[in-house]
Amino acid sequence: MQFRRVVIAGLAILLAATAIVVYVDRRPASSEHTYALTGQVQSITPDRQEAMVKHGEIKGLMPAMTMPYRFQTKADLDALKPGDLIDGTLVIASNDAFLTNVKKTGEAPIEKPPPETLVTGSNLDRATQLLKPGDTIPDGAFVDQNNRKTSLSAFRGQTVVLTFIYTRCPLPTFCPMMDRHFVTLQEHMKADAALKRVHLVTISFDPTRDTPAVLRAHAKELDADLTTWTFFTGDEKAIDAFAGKFGVYVVKNPNDQRDITHNLRTAVIGPDGVVKKIYTGNEWTPEDILMDLKPVANAD
Numbered sequence: 001m002q003f004r005r006v007v008i009a010g011l012a013i014l015l016a017a018t019a020i021v022v023y024v025d026r027r028p029a030s031s032e033h034t035y036a037l038t039g040q041v042q043s044i045t046p047d048r049q050e051a052m053v054k055h056g057e058i059k060g061l062m063p064a065m066t067m068p069y070r071f072q073t074k075a076d077l078d079a080l081k082p083g084d085l086i087d088g089t090l091v092i093a094s095n096d097a098f099l100t101n102v103k104k105t106g107e108a109p110i111e112k113p114p115p116e117t118l119v120t121g122s123n124l125d126r127a128t129q130l131l132k133p134g135d136t137i138p139d140g141a142f143v144d145q146n147n148r149k150t151s152l153s154a155f156r157g158q159t160v161v162l163t164f165i166y167t168r169c170p171l172p173t174f175c176p177m178m179d180r181h182f183v184t185l186q187e188h189m190k191a192d193a194a195l196k197r198v199h200l201v202t203i204s205f206d207p208t209r210d211t212p213a214v215l216r217a218h219a220k221e222l223d224a225d226l227t228t229w230t231f232f233t234g235d236e237k238a239i240d241a242f243a244g245k246f247g248v249y250v251v252k253n254p255n256d257q258r259d260i261t262h263n264l265r266t267a268v269i270g271p272d273g274v275v276k277k278i279y280t281g282n283e284w285t286p287e288d289i290l291m292d293l294k295p296v297a298n299a300d
């Protein structure tokens with residue numbers, strides 16, 4: 001009996017796998033991959049055509065996660081509210097990710113409030129700690145990609161553009177987009193003498209796995225010039241505290257190390273260590289930051 005059940009289950013899995021392969025292969029654009037996604041809407045950001053979706057594992061792409069996803073079709077998003085259970089297709093292109101063909105399949109109570117709500121919500125303790133333009137940043141204590149102890153004071157006298165990532169982030173529109181934007185900034189820095197005194201700093205909020213060696217390999221992959229772009233890792237609690245001051249919110253699933261729910265923050269810091277600007281999310285462009293850098297870099 002047991003054996004027969006196993007065989008039937010095995011056949012079902014095989015059939016399902018075949019169906020997925022056939023489905024993926026039919027997609028037109030060669031660089032695009034599509035994945036079936038089943039999840040629950042946690043919150044909706046209509047102006048960005050986005051919803052925070054808590055979803056199960058996506059085989060071959062990522063473990064169970066809660067992430068904001070852009071919807072390809074506004075009508076799909078308009079039909080939904082927090083708590084709705086959904087089925088949809090996640091499209092991953094080399095530089096893009098979005099949900100399409102999203103259908104409501106049911107409703108369920110939401111288990112816990114979404115991270116963005118916690119960050120922007122009424123948690124006063126947290127809010128009073130948040131850095132804002134005009135504040136001097138804390139030095140922090142980090143280890144760089146060469147395993148050398150360092151802090152942000154190492155870059156006093158230079159304008160610093162700072163962002164937070166983790167190298168295993170599976171979504172092209174999140175951490176990998178921050179990396180791509182920094183690559184673009186670095187190209188400008190090489191070409192423009194006015195940007196000579198600008199330094200890029202990328203801080204991993206997954207320091208346990210983003211060791212100096214991992215960051216070194218990551219930097220190489222990005223073709224980062226380590227004389228003007230430094231990667232930070234270090235003590236997990238110290239990084240959480242530092243990142244939290246910028247409004248970075250990171251939730252690590254204790255049952256699955258790969259599962260990290262997070263938002264994004266990118267900051268421009270003056271040569272005096274004073275915050276000039278903090279960008280939230282992935283909406284900013286390298287051009288925005290170049291605009292911020294010009295007056296600062298020309299000042300001295």
Ligand SMILES: [Cu+2]
Nearest residue numbers: 166169174175
């Ligand atoms: Cu990420």
